[in-house]
Amino acid sequence: MNTQLKKRNLIQFYLIQSILRQNSLRQLRTKPTHHHNDKYRTRSTEEDNQQDDLFLYKSKGQHLLTNQRILDSIVRKSSVNPTDTVLEIGPGTGNLTLKLLDVASKVVAVEIDKRMVEVLNKRVKDHGFEDKLSVIREDALKAEFPKFDLVVANIPYGISSPLVVKLVYGANPFRSATLLLQKEFARRLLAKPGDSEFNRLAVNVKLVADVEFVMDVSKRDFFPVPKVDSSVVIIRPKDHIPDVNLDEWRAFTKNCFGKKNKTLGATFKQKKKVIELFRLSKMTSSNGEEINRNQYVCADDDGDNEEESDGEECHSSSCADRELLLFKEKIIEVLKAGSFEDKRPSKLCNEELLCLLSMLNQSGIYFHEQTKPRNVDNVAFAAAYS
Numbered sequence: 001m002n003t004q005l006k007k008r009n010l011i012q013f014y015l016i017q018s019i020l021r022q023n024s025l026r027q028l029r030t031k032p033t034h035h036h037n038d039k040y041r042t043r044s045t046e047e048d049n050q051q052d053d054l055f056l057y058k059s060k061g062q063h064l065l066t067n068q069r070i071l072d073s074i075v076r077k078s079s080v081n082p083t084d085t086v087l088e089i090g091p092g093t094g095n096l097t098l099k100l101l102d103v104a105s106k107v108v109a110v111e112i113d114k115r116m117v118e119v120l121n122k123r124v125k126d127h128g129f130e131d132k133l134s135v136i137r138e139d140a141l142k143a144e145f146p147k148f149d150l151v152v153a154n155i156p157y158g159i160s161s162p163l164v165v166k167l168v169y170g171a172n173p174f175r176s177a178t179l180l181l182q183k184e185f186a187r188r189l190l191a192k193p194g195d196s197e198f199n200r201l202a203v204n205v206k207l208v209a210d211v212e213f214v215m216d217v218s219k220r221d222f223f224p225v226p227k228v229d230s231s232v233v234i235i236r237p238k239d240h241i242p243d244v245n246l247d248e249w250r251a252f253t254k255n256c257f258g259k260k261n262k263t264l265g266a267t268f269k270q271k272k273k274v275i276e277l278f279r280l281s282k283m284t285s286s287n288g289e290e291i292n293r294n295q296y297v298c299a300d301d302d303g304d305n306e307e308e309s310d311g312e313e314c315h316s317s318s319c320a321d322r323e324l325l326l327f328k329e330k331i332i333e334v335l336k337a338g339s340f341e342d343k344r345p346s347k348l349c350n351e352e353l354l355c356l357l358s359m360l361n362q363s364g365i366y367f368h369e370q371t372k373p374r375n376v377d378n379v380a381f382a383a384a385y386s
């Protein structure tokens, strides 16, 4: 740790002390240890006999937001109504929770760390808010969330992608999610077609929600100081989402954004892809009748080198199965008809992608096993982002 960082930590240590005292929390003393990279130590002075040392684990994303001005601002921007139930993921020792309890009807906090829950409960009780708080001590990715009106959270950054997906594709309708995220991750969520950060996550989130940038937050506003800066965004689920099978959409964007800068023509000419799509599409049209994948493997390859194609291709002259060849031609025909062949997914907006998917589906080309029930796979979908 360099000298400047040490100095900053020391200043924050004293700041936290004074804040915690003001809040009449038991007097936690927070200082970094140098024994282990992953651990920072908080120690009780008042209740040394009752409580073991509390370590903050970087691996669990335990960087506590200590800047009161930022905490107030997050709550203010969240527009919490007095009748609202707020879901908070990762309450930690309760810096944000206390402020939320002040303005909401109820807070449901999901926290994985038992030691944090103990500190949180004690602190909330000291403020007389215990009737308004319920804690779910579980991994937020596995927990079943109860009904809530909005989410406000400084989340552990390690679970950002699957958590955002779990929220926006989850069964719970909610008004908004105000999230403190790693700055780079926030930029990826906010990215537009053509931006270098534009990616599949942004595409999938944008289909069902709008994302608004609120503010940047410096790493110095946390204890211990993390390596990265942060940003606050608000995610608002859309009132109307396009009429598309979400499982089909997700499978389609996964196929398109595997290599987001490759042209769609190059992506969909790959032998493996053609075979896989042929199998799925055939299963759909034949109502689940199993297709023998090996039946459609090319017997030979004429070695034709097409630009931008880094995968093996299925070429007309050598393809063992005419049906497979016709299927590949059908894909190319659709791409050409919509002028998509030379386009790159990273530059297409959702309307264009929806249009392409609709054209492909209308031609009998599918990306997800249509025999499976619709939109029931949210947990698996979220997990795929972890």
Ligand SMILES: C[S@@+](CC[C@H](N)C(=O)[O-])C[C@H]1O[C@@H](n2cnc3c(N)ncnc32)[C@H](O)[C@@H]1O
Pocket (backbone or CB within 6 Å): 060, 061, 062, 063, 064, 065, 066, 089, 090, 091, 092, 093, 094, 095, 096, 110, 111, 112, 113, 116, 138, 139, 140, 141, 153, 154, 155, 156, 157, 159
């Ligand atoms: C960035 S800290 C935020 C603490 C507090 N909200 C604050 O702003 O000071 C993240 C919290 O999430 C908890 N956490 C980490 N992984 C989790 C998970 N998978 N599910 C629920 N909580 C988790 C950590 O224990 C930690 O308390």
